[in-house]
Amino acid sequence: MSSAGHDVVLFGEMMQMMVADRPGPLESIGTFHKRTAGAETNVAIGLARAGLRVGWASRLGTDSMARYLLGEMRREGVDCSRVVCDPSQRTGFLFKGRVTAGDPPVEYHRKGSAASHFAPEDIDVDWLTRARLLHVTGVFPAISASALATMRRAVELVRAAGGMISFDPNLRPTLWESPEVMRRELNALASRAHWVLPGLEEGRFLTGEQTPEGIAAFYRAQGATFVAVKLGPDGAYFDSAIASGYVPAFPVAEVVDTVGAGDGFAVGVISALLDGRTRAEAVRRGAWIGARAVQVLGDTEGLPTRAQLEEAGL
Secondary structure, three states: OOOOOOOEEEEOOOEEEEEEEEEOOHHHOOOEEEEEEOHHHHHHHHHHHOOOOEEEEEEEOOOHHHHHHHHHHHHOOOEEEEEEEOOOOOOOEEEEEEOOOOOOOEEEEOOOOHHHHOOHHHOOHHHHHOOOEEEEEOOHHHOOHHHHHHHHHHHHHHHHHOOEEEEEOOOOHHHOOOHHHHHHHHHHHHOOOOEEOOEHHHHHHHHOOOOHHHHHHHHHHOOOOEEEEEOHHHOEEEEEOOOEEEEOOOOOOOOOOOOOHHHHHHHHHHHHHHOOOOHHHHHHHHHHHHHHHOOOOOOOOOOOOHHHHHHOOO
16 A cells, blocks of 8 residues: 555445434424434544544535535545535435434435445545555445445455455345345455454344354454454454453443444444554454443544543553
8 A cells, every 4th residue: 555545445325314302203303413424434533533544435415415414524534535426416314313222213314315326436446445444334335236336346456455354244134135135245245354343133143153252253264354243231252363352341321322332343443453452452442432432412422532542541
């Protein structure tokens, strides 16, 4: 990779999120707070705050939502030069409810969105292959056949160029044709990744294994050099040729919103490994950021800056 390349690049759909100001059915809510949403862009924002050079590729419309999203990403220091704004297409959005316990209700309006039209020919190969790492999630490849083809192509281009790939399954069953197709396609992507970051239930579904050790062994056998299995309030388990073990979770005073915790974990692990930290230190940083993420309303408010990481000794 040339010195001009990014540390991390990502492809993915970014959406405007409207979060309810109080608990209750979405149809009864009169006031919403505007936020950003998108698994890949959550990670991009977190990595940029951690001091890494980050690039994001996607498609948006030219509506007010697109202008808001681009403005937020640029404010965070993310390179958006490979984002295409097409006046003939529309930006996706979603409504998210508030709950006092458990996962909040979410209503998506993303079918046929601008991002779903991203295709392999939209990839800037030089931009992609000069990066140190491509981060992939299971969300973007689920939104359309062309997005899936894009991620297959991107993964192979990075592998051929000698770059690194991290993968977070981020299961979205409603976006796939069937559970069987989801399992097949995501495992195919995971088999090309160096670092794999499943949750325990995701890993059980994808691998058929029931234990963190079994899930990690499944992906290690496919070629992953590092696997971290997220265990929620029980922390995480990691496995690599160098070290393996359990890392405890950080205490959480109050769970406000569980959405975004996995993205926060990915930010911690990826940033720490690219910083040259040990595997255990990387998982510890991931667990800390994941704990921060569940204590805030939006997907990105809990993502720390480099200064906050240093202050926490992480």
